Amino acid sequence: MPLVVICGQPCSGKSGIAAKLFGLFKEVGLPVELVDEPSLHLDRNAAYTGVINEKNTRAKLKSQVERVVGRKRVTILDSINNIKGYRYELWCVARAAGTRYCMVHVDTDVATCSGWNAARPGSERYRQDIFDDLAGRFERPDARNRWDAPLFTLHPAVGTGCSSGGDGDENEADVLAAVVRAMTEDQSNHQARVARDLTPTMATANPALLATNTLHEIDQAAQEVVNAIMDAQSAAAGGAAEVVRIGGGAGSGGPPMELELRRAMTLAELRRHKRAFLKLATKITFARLQDPAAARRMFVDYLRSNLAADVAGGGGGYGGDIA
Incomplete structure (x- = not known):
């Protein structure tokens, strides 16, 4: 079953979108696995303090995705996912598993994210220096990249968004429903062709198990x-x-x-x-x-x-x- 990767600025409303998608997949009768920092018992400030800690955090998230992704459940990765090279690695994980993949960009302006961060309880709040560092290094997804396609963009602050290739703003609920359809249904339009099951290649497939001798x-x-x-x-x-x-x-x-x-x-x-x-x-x-x-x-x-x-x-x- 598919891998849904959520990306966005820190405190942009990603967890709320992930929770809504979680519920929508449950409504259609599919088992869902949510992978995020809290599920791995990672403190958000400690996880992103310094290059080494951030690298280890990304590695732990990717490792957990590799363990659970597959045809038995929908996997939702709720994290910043701010580096396009890392998003490419996640796309390779989905391709190695032979499953569908999509990118959900929670697009909230930095000023609003900063205000939402300041309003959080102290234990759930990013330190300002860490917030500024992560916000300054965010690389926006681009639907022209195969690892960012199909791309669904959401604006939680105003409750709107748009589907991959769509024009204008759509209702947030319609965009979330489009994510579920693209990941679960066979459709004849261009978007569905992009959201097809990925095919493993020699570069992404795991080597076959060798016989004992x-x-x-x-x-x-x-x-x-x-x-x-x-x-x-x-x-x-x-x-x-x-x-x-x-x-x-x-x-x-x-x-x-x-x-x-x-x-x-x-x-x-x-x-x-x-x-x-x-x-x-x-x-x-x-x-x-x-x-x-x-x-x-x-x-x-x-x-x-x-x-x-x-x-x-x-x-x-x-x-x-x-x-």
């Missing part, structure tokens, strides 16, 4: 190739082994493979190639490695490709068959 078997298969090359070079008195035959024994699953070596390879060089192959195999081709024999064949192909590139003067690279 797969990584060990890939490493062992690659090490067998390294040992065969070193043994062949030892038999050639440390020179180029010319042709190295790998595999072909009992349980190998096929005839031996041949690897042509025009020069001697050091153990350090072979280990470097092995590390690079393991990284490639586990991140890209893991699903296509059926057994150790396949891993040996792919590592031999990897070495052929890199050795051919060295001869051609083009540097390392893997162009072998990974089927």
